[in-house]
Structures are given as structure tokens and as C-alpha cells.
Amino acid sequence: MRLNVKIVYRYTFAWQEARGDALASLGVKFEAPKPSSLGGGIGVCCVEEGAQNWLEVSELMRRWDGGALVETEFTKSDIAQARFCAFRVTHVNGYPQPEDDFLYRERTYDTRAYCPVCGIGLSQNAPFSVRRSLKWGRNSFLRLFWVREAAFSLRDAWQQHLAPLGIGCRPVEDVKGVELEDMIQLQCDSRVPLAMSDLERSVCGTCGRERFPWHNRGFFPAPAREPNSPIFHSEQYFGAGHASSNEIIVTAEVVKAIQLAGLKGVEFWPCAPSE
Numbered sequence: 093m094r095l096n097v098k099i100v101y102r103y104t105f106a107w108q109e110a111r112g113d114a115l116a117s118l119g120v121k122f123e124a125p126k127p128s129s130l131g132g133g134i135g136v137c138c139v140e141e142g143a144q145n146w147l148e149v150s151e152l153m154r155r156w157d158g159g160a161l162v163e164t165e166f167t168k169s170d171i172a173q174a175r176f177c178a179f180r181v182t183h184v185n186g187y188p189q190p191e192d193d194f195l196y197r198e199r200t201y202d203t204r205a206y207c208p209v210c211g212i213g214l215s216q217n218a219p220f221s222v223r224r225s226l227k228w229g230r231n232s233f234l235r236l237f238w239v240r241e242a243a244f245s246l247r248d249a250w251q252q253h254l255a256p257l258g259i260g261c262r263p264v265e266d267v268k269g270v271e272l273e274d275m276i277q278l279q280c281d282s283r284v285p286l287a288m289s290d291l292e293r294s295v296c297g298t299c300g301r302e303r304f305p306w307h308n309r310g311f312f313p314a315p316a317r318e319p320n321s322p323i324f325h326s327e328q329y330f331g332a333g334h335a336s337s338n339e340i341i342v343t344a345e346v347v348k349a350i351q352l353a354g355l356k357g358v359e360f361w362p363c364a365p366s367e
Contacts, residue, residue: 100138102137107132111135170362174363176341183228183358187236194238226275233358242278253349281321314363347360
């Protein structure tokens, strides 16, 4: 497996014509805002890390007080050769219920170990409740706003393609407590430690537990031991601010089944090869 994945910086900055000229002089393509009588707007450009003009563009963004989103681009080969991949649901719609004052937490989780400062410690002990008006589009997978550690699927997609691999499901209910017939939550009960000994982490000043930043750069950390399930959570927490969660990881067998079936609503982030 190749290790030179492409790291791309997506910069945003307050638009000025002179800034567009400066980027053009460096050979950088950019998106200018639509013309407006008010002027201004936000410009966007993307530069690959290590490119000939990357340092110069980075310095310009620092001077312009620009923002940056770091993205990693993988090839189909990177994903196909990985033994494990982080399972990241890209279709997000709806909120867990009841959403007022985040009361879904008390309804869905055991909160006795929960830390409101870092968000670590929730343990699901009841089905999620959702509104029946969720929008799926052409997607087979869905994630709820505020909830990163739970993945939902259309029942037919799960039954035909994932259940045969040994992946179970949890029921999902509507706001009246009636089980939904067409939607399930992928069962992901086991936790496996990841090989992360040299990666940056932080410790919560309130609960004393550690977590890692959301992972958006390079290969995802690999499992430190062999899992006993085709889908599992990371033992480590990832997060920022008041939100933390355990990443969902799947085996290559699961990735292949989803890709062959053409199921939409999820992307795969390949884990680093075992050493």
C-alpha cells in the first residue's frame, strides 16, 4: 500500500480582486464569490501539501486571516488494499428525539459516566427515537445531527448485504415509541484499541479522560489487536469542544459488500497498514 496520500488544504478568505491576482501569479486556481453590489464575499482555493507553491499560499492565508480545512484524498486502490476502514456516514439528516434541551441523551443513553465538558462517557441503553419525516434520498445510510457514533441503515440494505456478514441491528423508534419497519441502527457493540501511541491527545480537566482530535489527515489509525466483529468502535475517543465519540470501523469484507451493492451515504477512510 502506498503511503504518500494526498493532503489538500481548502482555504477560505475574505475576497479582494488583488488577492485573486496574487493567487493567479502563483498558478493557483480559485473560486471568487459571485459579483455583488455590496462587494466582498468569500474566496476559496485548494492547494496540495508539499506542492511548489504551498508554503507561499499558506503565508498569504496567514496574512489574510484565512481559514483552512484539511482533507485527505485516497485512491480506490488505497481503500481496496486496506484491511480495515473507518466507516463515515456522509448523509446527515434529522435529530435524535426528544431534541429540546438534548433530552434524547437521557432517553437513549446511560449518562452516569457522562462528562458535559468533553462529551465522553455516554453508553447507549435504549433505541434511538426519530421523526418519521427523515429524508433519505438515494442513500442507504444515514447519520443524525449531534450523533457521530451511531450509523443507521435502510432495513432492506442491511438485510440483503450486511446481515449475511454477521452484522446485527438495533431497532429504531418513532416519537411515540413505535418501532420503524424500514430503518435500523447498525449494531456495533465491541470496542477495539487503536495504535495511537505517538499521536496528539488532550486530557479533560473535569473528568480526567483523554481524547484525540477528529482525524482528517492521512491514514486512520489501525486496530492494535484483531477484532472479533466485522464492525466495531474504537476504544479511544475523538472530539473537540463538548462533543466526543468513538469511531466506527469495518473490515474489508464490509467495504467490498457495500461497494459491490452500490450503496450510498457512506465513505471509507482506510486504516494504516499493520507494521
